[in-house]
Amino acid sequence: MNESSIVIEHLGKKYQDTTALEDLTLQVGKGELFGLLGPNGAGKTTTINILCGLVKPTTGTATVCGYDVLKESAKVKELIGVCVQETSIYPYLTGAENVQLFGNLYAMDKAELNARRNMLITKMGLAEDAKRRAGKYSGGMKRRLSLILALINDPQIAFLDEPTVAMDPQSRHAVWDFLKELKREEKTIILTTHYMEEAEELCDRVGIIDHGKLIALGTPKELIVKNRVNNLEEVFLKLTGRTIREEA
């Protein structure tokens, strides 16, 4: 593995009586596309929220590009981009205005912002609709816009929390192509998904989380061979006795 972009050590999070995350330790290398897999409620989003500085861990530490997520969260926020699970966009702004707003929140230079905004909007297939109110977009278009907002600041590390959920196949493949392009640019990407075929297609390594615990870690191929199954879906079934679509 290359130099580590993310180092997580013994990370845990408890909400009153519920353990959302338990003793998670892993490293993600620079330029790696890492998949965090697991059913709903497994602890994927909690992990991302801790790494973004939104939630304080109960135990353990985490660093992003060498910066402690608790003590140096301002520095961390300048380096990351996050596509949140909810389709969070301002419906009364146009697509372009949404992107412009978030570029300004990262204090981007005006010329750089305009150029990157136009590039991302074109690549995500929203050029023709950029001047329409985002509230009028289809579900897939909103998800693509949400992804653009996460990447407008050209982040070194992108956290993509279920970026393709509820997307039509065409939009999903457009996003996959874009993620591959990001990978070629040596961006580090943490992708959470419960689409196993997506993880197999895109991820260099995956970590499977269940009930807040990391139960498997490796490349998709390694995990499939090690468990003597045909795909990641079956890996999860073998390890947990459930399909990944079932609640954690």
Add this chain to the structure above:
Amino acid sequence: MKLQRIAALTKKELKKTIREPAVLFMIFLFPIIFVFAFGASFGGVGGSQTVTYHIGVVNMDHGSSVNASQTVLAALTDTKIINVHVYVDNQTAQNDLSQGNVQAVMIIPSDFSQSLASYQAAPDNPAQWTNTTFSLYLDKGSLVATQAIPPIIQQTLTTVAGQSQQTPSPFQVQTASLVEVKTTSALDFIAPGMFTFASIFLIMMVAQSFTQDRENGMLKRIRITPTTPTEFMISQVISYMGIALIQAALVFAMTHALGFTPSVGISTYVFAFTLVLMFSVSNVGFGLITATISKSAGAATGLSFLFVLPQLFLGTFVGASLSSDAQVAGKFVPSYYVTNALTSLFLRGAAITSPAILLDFAVVSVSCVTILVVGVALYAKYYKV
């Protein structure tokens, strides 16, 4: 702190106000429609309850051995509804009138004793009387005072002279302030409260905006960016102050069109708008408190009335017709001080540097900033991702 972020968030908030029909209606159209409907149809205020009037008296009649002026003062006190405050000079009395401390100032003319003596010497021969005029300055901010005090004074003078109501009198009461200005309408008395009223509904808008953004994940999304809580809150306060300014301008234009034309200078208008801006800060604070205790945007709409109604009923033009207890309760809401100061400025002709105005401004400033700080603190403490 980056101005670029504050400017971008402020612009976003203003676009929301213009583009969301529900917000546009509640913030701009509703106050305008309300002012128009209320201003056009308002018939008067006041009730049947017993009230007491505070009247300042300046006695210019010092040369009398009869001490007629003391008789007048005693007669006024005997009415049980007049509290007399004696002033040594007209300037001091006028200052208190302009600050709302008394509701009228009466000047006893220097020849009153002479006039009374001439009447008593020849009550049936008006040709022998020395006629004189009492000047009466009224609180133009009080509809009740302007209507009630002049006849009470006239009746008291008639009693002092021992006349019947129908006979001629050597004493004339000239209501100086009403003589000098245009005819006062009911709109004049409610207009200051209307400026306050318009801004109150910002509470609902702020509460809805924050709960909506929380529900759809936008606040979380902004927190992930380098935007600091301070930058975010500054942008919100600037946005809503801007909206309050536009509201005040629209309400002023509407009341002006309906006939509210106070005789005050530009500095008074600037001060009045500053006061409304300061007041809007408290409404952002109340909105944040509402958002803190609301689980959804729908709940925020309902819960916002916890703050909207007291401000509305105790602190605007509505308060003039409430019971004395309710009027005392009004002193615990910021809107009361805003309306009181605007009434003093526009109707009583008070200077912006007068103690009463400065006190109102100080109360509004301190209370509004405190409410905002409490709102921000509560929201920051209880807001969870």
